Amino acid sequence: MGIIVQKFGGTSVADPQKIHNVAKAVIREKENGNDVVVVVSAMGHTTDYLIKLAKEVTNNPDSREMDMLLSTGEQVSIALLSMAIQSNGYKALSMNGQQVGIITECIHSKARIVDIKTEKLNKYLREGNIIVVAGFQGVTPEGEITTLGRGGSDTSAVAIAAALNAERCDIYTDVEGVYATDPRIVPNIKKADIISYEEMLELARVGANVLHPRSVETAKQFNVPLRVRSSFKLDNLGTLIIGVENMEIYKPVAGVAADSSQVRILLSNLPDIPGTAAKLFTALADNNISVDMIIQSLANNGTNSIAFTVDSDDLDTALKILKEQKGTVQAGEILTDKDISKVSIVGAGMVDRPGIAADMFKALADNNINIKMISTSEIKISCLVEKQNANKAIKALCKKFDLESENIAVVKGDLPEV
Amino acid sequence: MGIIVQKFGGTSVADPQKIHNVAKAVIREKENGNDVVVVVSAMGHTTDYLIKLAKEVTNNPDSREMDMLLSTGEQVSIALLSMAIQSNGYKALSMNGQQVGIITECIHSKARIVDIKTEKLNKYLREGNIIVVAGFQGVTPEGEITTLGRGGSDTSAVAIAAALNAERCDIYTDVEGVYATDPRIVPNIKKADIISYEEMLELARVGANVLHPRSVETAKQFNVPLRVRSSFKLDNLGTLIIGVENMEIYKPVAGVAADSSQVRILLSNLPDIPGTAAKLFTALADNNISVDMIIQSLANNGTNSIAFTVDSDDLDTALKILKEQKGTVQAGEILTDKDISKVSIVGAGMVDRPGIAADMFKALADNNINIKMISTSEIKISCLVEKQNANKAIKALCKKFDLESENIAVVKGDLPEV
Numbered sequence: 001m002g003i004i005v006q007k008f009g010g011t012s013v014a015d016p017q018k019i020h021n022v023a024k025a026v027i028r029e030k031e032n033g034n035d036v037v038v039v040v041s042a043m044g045h046t047t048d049y050l051i052k053l054a055k056e057v058t059n060n061p062d063s064r065e066m067d068m069l070l071s072t073g074e075q076v077s078i079a080l081l082s083m084a085i086q087s088n089g090y091k092a093l094s095m096n097g098q099q100v101g102i103i104t105e106c107i108h109s110k111a112r113i114v115d116i117k118t119e120k121l122n123k124y125l126r127e128g129n130i131i132v133v134a135g136f137q138g139v140t141p142e143g144e145i146t147t148l149g150r151g152g153s154d155t156s157a158v159a160i161a162a163a164l165n166a167e168r169c170d171i172y173t174d175v176e177g178v179y180a181t182d183p184r185i186v187p188n189i190k191k192a193d194i195i196s197y198e199e200m201l202e203l204a205r206v207g208a209n210v211l212h213p214r215s216v217e218t219a220k221q222f223n224v225p226l227r228v229r230s231s232f233k234l235d236n237l238g239t240l241i242i243g244v245e246n247m248e249i250y251k252p253v254a255g256v257a258a259d260s261s262q263v264r265i266l267l268s269n270l271p272d273i274p275g276t277a278a279k280l281f282t283a284l285a286d287n288n289i290s291v292d293m294i295i296q297s298l299a300n301n302g303t304n305s306i307a308f309t310v311d312s313d314d315l316d317t318a319l320k321i322l323k324e325q326k327g328t329v330q331a332g333e334i335l336t337d338k339d340i341s342k343v344s345i346v347g348a349g350m351v352d353r354p355g356i357a358a359d360m361f362k363a364l365a366d367n368n369i370n371i372k373m374i375s376t377s378e379i380k381i382s383c384l385v386e387k388q389n390a391n392k393a394i395k396a397l398c399k400k401f402d403l404e405s406e407n408i409a410v411v412k413g414d415l416p417e418v
Numbered sequence: 419m420g421i422i423v424q425k426f427g428g429t430s431v432a433d434p435q436k437i438h439n440v441a442k443a444v445i446r447e448k449e450n451g452n453d454v455v456v457v458v459s460a461m462g463h464t465t466d467y468l469i470k471l472a473k474e475v476t477n478n479p480d481s482r483e484m485d486m487l488l489s490t491g492e493q494v495s496i497a498l499l500s501m502a503i504q505s506n507g508y509k510a511l512s513m514n515g516q517q518v519g520i521i522t523e524c525i526h527s528k529a530r531i532v533d534i535k536t537e538k539l540n541k542y543l544r545e546g547n548i549i550v551v552a553g554f555q556g557v558t559p560e561g562e563i564t565t566l567g568r569g570g571s572d573t574s575a576v577a578i579a580a581a582l583n584a585e586r587c588d589i590y591t592d593v594e595g596v597y598a599t600d601p602r603i604v605p606n607i608k609k610a611d612i613i614s615y616e617e618m619l620e621l622a623r624v625g626a627n628v629l630h631p632r633s634v635e636t637a638k639q640f641n642v643p644l645r646v647r648s649s650f651k652l653d654n655l656g657t658l659i660i661g662v663e664n665m666e667i668y669k670p671v672a673g674v675a676a677d678s679s680q681v682r683i684l685l686s687n688l689p690d691i692p693g694t695a696a697k698l699f700t701a702l703a704d705n706n707i708s709v710d711m712i713i714q715s716l717a718n719n720g721t722n723s724i725a726f727t728v729d730s731d732d733l734d735t736a737l738k739i740l741k742e743q744k745g746t747v748q749a750g751e752i753l754t755d756k757d758i759s760k761v762s763i764v765g766a767g768m769v770d771r772p773g774i775a776a777d778m779f780k781a782l783a784d785n786n787i788n789i790k791m792i793s794t795s796e797i798k799i800s801c802l803v804e805k806q807n808a809n810k811a812i813k814a815l816c817k818k819f820d821l822e823s824e825n826i827a828v829v830k831g832d833l834p835e836v
Contacts, residue, residue, distance in 0.1 A: 054498065
C-alpha cells in the first residue's frame with residue numbers, strides 16, 4: 001500500500017457540490033488501497049476577493065499581513081473537504097501549513113519550502129485518516145505564516161509527496177492532461193500519455209499553463225512521478241510526468257508552446273569591452289528582473305549589440321535601470337519591440353536529431369512567418385515571431401511534427417490557473 | 419505607561435471603512451501613551467456565512483473541522499485591521515490564537531482557555547507594535563485549533579488583559595455602556611457609569627446581552643477592570659465594571675432584566691424520599707442541561723412537587739430524560755409551561771435593604787402582573803411572569819427603583835451579539 005498525494009485547484013473546490021466531487025475522487029483512491037493526502041487551494045475566487053478587501057483597506061498592504069489574510073482561503077477549503085469526506089463515512093482531518101510543519105524561508109508572499117515535517121502526517125495516516133492539507137502556505141521556524149506565491153499549491157503537493165516518499169503525486173485540473181500545445185489554438189492536438197520533467201519544464205516556461213515550473217522542478221529534484229489529470233473524468237489517466245532517464249521512447253518534438261507576454265529590448269553600439277554584458281544583466285538581476293532570450297552580436301564597426309526579452313510587466317523598470325546604466329556601458333541606443341511572440345518546440349529527443357531546427361525554420365518560412373530572433377537549448381528551440389503570427393506558427397509546427405490527433409480532442413473548461 | 423486591551427466585535431469591523439474607524443480608536447489609545455493589544459471578532463456576517471457553507475456540505479459537520487473553518491473569520495479581520503493601522507504610519511502586527519499561544523482544552527467549539535503565553539506579546543509590545551489578536555480562537559497543547567464558543571472574543575480579550583496584567587480591558591460595542599435594562603423596552607433608561615462584576619453577571623445571566631457572563635467571570639477572577647463603551651462615540655467613557663469591594667457607593671437596584679428563553683417544568687406527586695431531587699438533576703446535568711430556578715414544595719398528602727426552568731432549546735431533551743427517570747423517582751405528572759418570562763432586579767446593595775423584595779412584588783401587583791414563581795440570591799430577585807407581561811414588568815420596576823434618566827437616552831444601533 002503506497003501513499004498517493006492528490007492536489008485539487010481552486011476551480012475544483014469552488015462550491016459545496018464541487019467539493020463533494022473532489023471527495024469522490026479522494027475516496028476512490030483510498031478504496032484502491034492507498035493512503036491518501038489531499039492538497040487543496042482556496043475556493044474559486046476567494047483569493048481574488050481577499051486581495052480586493054485588502055486593497056480597499058490600503059493601497060500598499062504589508063506582505064506579512066497579506067500572507068496572514070490569504071492563508072485563510074485554503075483553511076476554509078480543507079475544513080469543508082474534510083467534512084465532505086467524513087459525510088461519506090471515511091475518516092478525514094484537515095491540517096494547515098503550520099500544523100503539518102511546512103517550514104519555509106521567512107520571505108512573505110513568495111517563500112520557498114525548506115522542510116516538511118512528516119511525523120504528524122505519518123501518524124494520522126497510520127490511524128487510517130485521509131489527510132487534507134492546505135496548499136500554498138507554510139510557516140517559518142519562528143511561527144510566521146507565509147505563502148508560496150504562484151504555483152504554490154502544486155509545489156506544496158509535490159513537496160509533501162517527496163517528503164512522504166509517495167508513490168505518485170496527482171495534480172487534478174480541468175484539462176485532461178498535458179497537450180502538445182494549447183488546445184484552444186489547435187483543437188485536435190494530441191494529449192501526451194507520458195512526458196519528461198525536462199520537456200514539461202520547457203513547455204511550462206514558454207506558456208503551457210498546466211503546471212507551474214516550480215512544482216515540476218521540485219518533482220524532478222526528488223524524482224516524484226507526477227500525473228496531470230482531469231477532475232471531471234476520473235477514469236482518464238491524464239499525462240504521467242517522469243524523469244527522462246525512466247522513459248523508454250520519446251518523440252523528437254513533444255510539444256509546441258507560445259508566450260506572448262514578453263517584449264524585446266535591443267541595445268546597440270555597445271563598446272566591445274569585457275564586462276559590459278555582466279554589468280547590464282547584474283543590474284537587471286539586482287532588481288529581480290528575469291531575462292529570457294539573450295543574443296549578442298558583433299557589428300562591423302567593432303561595437304556590440306545585445307538583444308534580450310523580458311516580461312512585459314517588467315519593461316518600465318528594465319528601461320529605467322538600463323538608462324541609469326547607459327553612461328556606464330555607453331550604449332548608443334535602446335530600442336524596444338512589443339510586437340513579439342516566442343514560439344518554441346520542445347522535445348527530449350531533439351538532441352539526437354540534427355534536422356529538427358531546420359524543419360522548424362522551414363515550417364515557419366513555408367507559412368510566410370518571419371523569424372526575429374532564435375535561441376536554442378538541449379531540448380528546446382525558440383523563435384521570436386510577430387504576435388499576429390503566433391497562432392499560425394503553432395498550427396504549422398504541430399502539423400509539421402505530427403502532434404495532431406486523428407480524433408478531435410474535446411477539452412472542457414478553460415485552461416486552469418497555476 | 420500601561421497596557422490597554424481593546425476588543426471590537428464583528429459589527430465594528432464589518433467593512434473596510436469600519437475597520438479604519440477601529441484603527442482610529444486603537445491609535446487614539448496608543449497616542450495616549452499606552453501599549454495596545456486589540457482583540458477582534460470576524461467581520462460582520464462572516465461566521466454565519468461560513469456556517470452556511472458547512473451546512474451545504476453536510477448536515478452534521480465535525481466540530482474539529484468547524485473550528486478549523488470558523489477560526490479563519492478572525493484571521494481575516496486581524497490582517498485587515500493591522501493593514502489599516504499600518505496605513506496610518508503606526509507599527510502593527512496580527513497574531514492568530516496559535517501564534518500568541520492562547521492555550522485551551524481540547525474541546526472543539528466551546529473550549530476554555532487554560533493559559534496564555536505572554537513572551538511574544540511582550541516582545542512585540544516592547545518593539546513598539548500595536549498587536550492585533552484574533553479573538554474567539556485558541557490552540558491545544560497538541561496544536562489543534564479550537565474556538566471558545568459564545569462570548570468567545572470578549573473572553574479572549576479579558577484573558578489576555580489578565581495575562582498581561584493590563585491596566586484595563588475596553589470592550590467596544592454599538593451601545594454606549596451598560597443600561598439598567600434593555601433600552602429597546604425602556605428608551606429613557608439610565609446608563610450605569612460604574613457597576614460591579616457581580617451585578618453585571620446577574621444582569622448578563624438574565625438577558626442583558628452586552629457582555630457574555632464568561633468574560634465577566636474571567637474579569638472578576640483576575641480583577642481586570644472592564645469598560646463597555648461605544649465604537650462610535652470615542653469620547654464617551656461608557657460603563658466601568660470593577661469588583662464590588664472597589665466600589666464606594668452602589669444603589670440597591672442597579673438593573674432590571676428579563677429572559678424569555680426559558681420554559682418551566684413541573685413534576686408533581688414525587689415521593690418525599692431523600693435523593694429524589696439529586697437523581698433528577700444529576701440526570702439533567704449529565705446531559706449538559708442547565709437548570710435555573712428550582713422550587714420544591716411539600717404537599718398535604720406527603721408528596722413533593724418540584725418546579726424548575728430550563729432553556730427552551732433544551733426542553734425536548736429534558737423531557738426525554740425526565741420520562742426515563744419517571745420510574746425511578748415515581749413522579750406522578752410532568753407539566754410544562756412555555757408562557758413564561760423571568761424578570762429580575764439586580765443590585766449589590768440589596769442585601770442591606772430588607773424591603774426591596776416587597777417593593778418588587780408590590781410594583782408587579784400594582785400593574786396586575788401575576789407572579790408564577792420566585793427565586794432570590796444575595797444580589798438578585800427573580801419572578802416568573804406571563805410572557806405578555808414581561809415588558810410591562812420591566813417598565814414598572816425601572817420606574818419603581820428610579821432607573822429612568824431625566825433625559826431620554828439616544829441609543830444607536832441594535833444591541834450587539836455576545
